[in-house]
Amino acid sequence: MTKFNSKLYAKAVESRKISQIQRDFETKSKKKLDISVEYCYHLVTEEPEFIESNWQKLETLLSHSPFEKSVWKESKLDLKHGNVIEIGPRTAVKTAACTNILNVFNSAGIQNIERVERGIRYLVSEDVDENAFFEIAADKMTDAIYPSDVKLDDESHSIEKVFLIDVLASKQNLIEANKQLGLALDQSDLDFYYDFFVNKVKKNPTDVELFDLAQSDSEHSRHWFFRGEIWIDEKKREKSLMASIRDTLKHSNDNSLIAFCDNSSSIRGFEQVWRLRPSDPSIASPMVSISSPSHLIYSAETHNFPTAVCPFQGATTGTGGRIRDIHATGRGAYEIAGTVGYSFGNLNIPGLELPWEDESFEYPTSISEPAKIAVEASNGASDYGNKFGEPVICGFARSFGQRLGNGERCEYLKPIMFSGGIGTIDEDEVRKESCSPHQKVIKIGGPVYRIGVGGGAASSVSVQGNRENQLDFAAVQRGDAEMGGKLHRVVRSCAERNEGNPLMAIHDQGAGGNGNVIKELVEGCGVTVDSNSFQLGDESISLRELWTAEYQENDAALVDPSLLEALQTIARREKCHISVVGDVVAEQRVKLIGKCGEVAVDLDTRQLGEREKKTFKLKHVPRVLQQLKLPENLTVREALGRVLKLATVASKRYLTCKVDRSVTGLVAQQQCVGPLHTPLADVAVVALSHFDTSSLFHSYTGKE
Incomplete structure (x- = not known):
């Protein structure tokens, strides 16, 4: 079928982004930058007169405001005053925005259109280098510079093929692959996998298998340090850190329902909680009031490495992943509210000199500066929560960076981005079902993108690690809160279904991507996965990326075949894609079959088995602390001014005034108090029901 490429231009509403680009450009080039911008919509259609036949609807839907028609057939930028640099999504990538626009077009009766992508056209002076501008203005992993004749329907995408690493010939080939693929394998890992492939399975691994194992066995995924054998000053610690943490359960209340075995923890809640539920979650149906036992969930994680490299995303x-941890608990659960915290280094704000900040401190080029982290990370967490509909009800922010008495620098170079979440789970959904043959392995949520590749390995090396910056940037995921909301509503509807939950077990997709989550899901059995079954957002994706990318807003689940149609009905209602990627089999073997029938992964999970603990030898390092010395002639006013300028103590309006704090109607105490909402509360309280105040849950996050 013949395809036609068309363009429409529109008013751009990007004032905050433009200001940031101008600041970054001035910082790097030491000169000011004047910019004019407009949007350019690239349309791939099946009829030559598409724009003319649908002009009125297109003009209305693509305008920024219903009160202002701001869509044009010709560009409004004056090329006499500079050059135009257009930046848009990579042509091989069908973005989440495209999917949403097509859904709106379909509802408005606009047909015969295959794709819509939006680029931003920047009019800049002729002396601006487009590559340098791209580094500042774009996301290097998902964006590209468009030529004037760009075509989105160009299907000549280069796809990397599966290849073998010849470890049978030499261990050096494994060492080289470790460097080239950014696997972050240490010496014990290299020894283990060399022995595994040479002596146990007697075959050369594919690049997909090696990348898969590096993510699945990374510190991020397996917690080698917490589970390892620790020696301190040549004295062996009696228990591992993980064992010590688990032992706390022996001395706590006997109310733990889920601990150390799922995506969140849960404690016993209330025997009778009144809630409204749809009588049939798959259609628009009457709401009914039910009373049933409801238990409390709390989940927390840090997203430090991605926030250091790309703070906003x-x-x-981090927020999106933690929300999925909540709803992927048991066989499906419900989120209520979130908490968030940030720890970062000295802000070094221009024009604000603070006596404890050292101008000689240098920051690695692979991570963002603390001020950028403080602003953009909080923007990112707030943005996702606002779009998803989850309130942030409490949190903390702290800053520290000093030179100690022995000359050692102590600072939050790699920041802490803490995300916590509160939720509930029904009593009959607490336990996941074990896998068994003939169950369906499905993926729910967003399509496969080339993002979050190698995140498990990347976050397991130090800030000054030996990975390339480009590999680090590739390892950062990109969020889509709208798809996250669709996914959550599908899981929620399954858990609310009176005729039985189709989800036997569910896990959110994290580090290691499909390779990790599917192996976890079918533990004790096996599966053959068909790569052709996945929904692709990027047609140029390789099998290695498909199998290991941590693309966002996606869960894997085991489904009862007899209830698959019910799940698909729910998903169609929410416009959320479901891919049936395989059937569970009795043999404990995981296979991935490529588009042309090639076997990219073939691993006997029994042979992998449990590895020996890693050994970590540590030494106490005496910390030289200086005695507190107050500056001479320091007044009370000056001392108070210093304290109030410290980010840990200073106003948190930059955090609290851009985020939903009480949406859902279940927030009894949010993070701001008083008639002017200026002081911060020291506790947050949420209810489990809209109908009574007996089922309340208190949360505290912060510092004394």
């Missing part, structure tokens, strides 16, 4: 996906 790192914090966005």
Whole structure:
């Protein structure tokens, strides 16, 4: 079928982004930058007169405001005053925005259109280098510079093929692959996998298998340090850190329902909680009031490495991942509210000199500066929560960076981005069902993108690690809160279904992507996965990326075949895609079959088995602390001024005034108090029901 490429231009509403680009450009080039911008919509259609036949609807839907028609057939930028640099999504990538626009077009009766992508056209002076501008203005992993004749329907995408690493010939080939693929394998890992492939399975691994194992066995995924054998000053610690943490359960209340075995923890809640539920979650149906036992969930995680590399997206996906941890608990659960915290280094704000900040401190080029982290990370977490509909009810922010008495620098170079969440789970959904043959393995949520590749390995090396910056940037995921909301509503509807929950077990997709989550899901059995079954958002994706990318807003689940149609009905209502990617089999073997029938992964999970603990030898390092010395002639006013300028103590309006704090109607105490909402509360309280105040849950996050 013949395809036609068309363009429409529109008013751009990007004032905050333009201001940031101008600041970054001035910082790097030491000169000011004047910019004019407009949007450019690239349409791939099946009829030559598409724009003319649908002009009135297109003009209305693509305008920024219903009160202002701001869509044009010709560009409004004056090329006499400079050059135009257009930046848009990579042509091989069908973005989440495209999917949403097509859904709106379909509802408005606009047909015969295959794709819509939006680029931003920047009019800049002729002396601006487009590559340098791209580094400042774009996301290097998902964006590209468009030529004037760009075509989105160009299907000549180069796809990397599966290849073998010849470890049978030499261990050096494994060492080289470790460097080239950014696997972050240490010496014990290299020894283990060399022995595994040479002596146990007697075959050369594919690049997909090696990348898969590096993510699945990374510190991020397996917690080698917490589970390891620790020696301190040549004295062996009696228990691992993980064992010590688990032992706390022996001395706590006997109310733990889920601990150390699922995506969140849960304690016993209330025997009778009144709630409204749809009588049939798959259609628009009457709401009914029910009373049933409801238990409390809390989940927390940090997203430090991604936030250091790309603060906005790192914090966005930290929030999104933690929300999925909540709803992927048991066989499906419900989120209520979130908490968030940030720890970062000295802010070094221009024009604000603070005596404890050292101008000689240098920051690695692979991570963002603390001021950028403080602003953009909080923007990212707030942005996702606002779009998803989850309130942030409490949190903390702290800053520290000093030179100690022995000359050692102590600072939050790699920041802490803490995300916590509160939720509930029904009593009959607490336990996941074990896998068994003939169950369906499905993926729910967003399509496969080339993002979050190698995140498990990347976050397991130090800030000054030996990975390339480009590999680090590739390892950061990109969030899509709208798709996250669709996914959550599908899981929620399954859990609310009176005729039985189709989800036997569910896990959110995290580090290691499909390779990790599917192996976890079918533990004790096996599966053959068909790569052709996945929904692709990027047609140029390789099998290695499909299998290991931590693309966002996606869960894997085991489904009862007899209830698959019910699940698909719910998903169609929410416009959320479901892919049936395989059937559970009795043999404990995981296979991935490529588009042309090639076997990219073939692993006997029994042979992998449990590895020996890693050994960590540590030494106490005496910390030289200086005695407190107050500056001479320091007045009370000056001392108070210093304290109030410290980010840990200073106003948190930059955090509290851009985020939903009480949406859902279940927030009894939010983070701001008083008639002017200026002081911060020291506790947050949420209800489990709209109908009574007996089922309340208190949360505290912060510092004394």
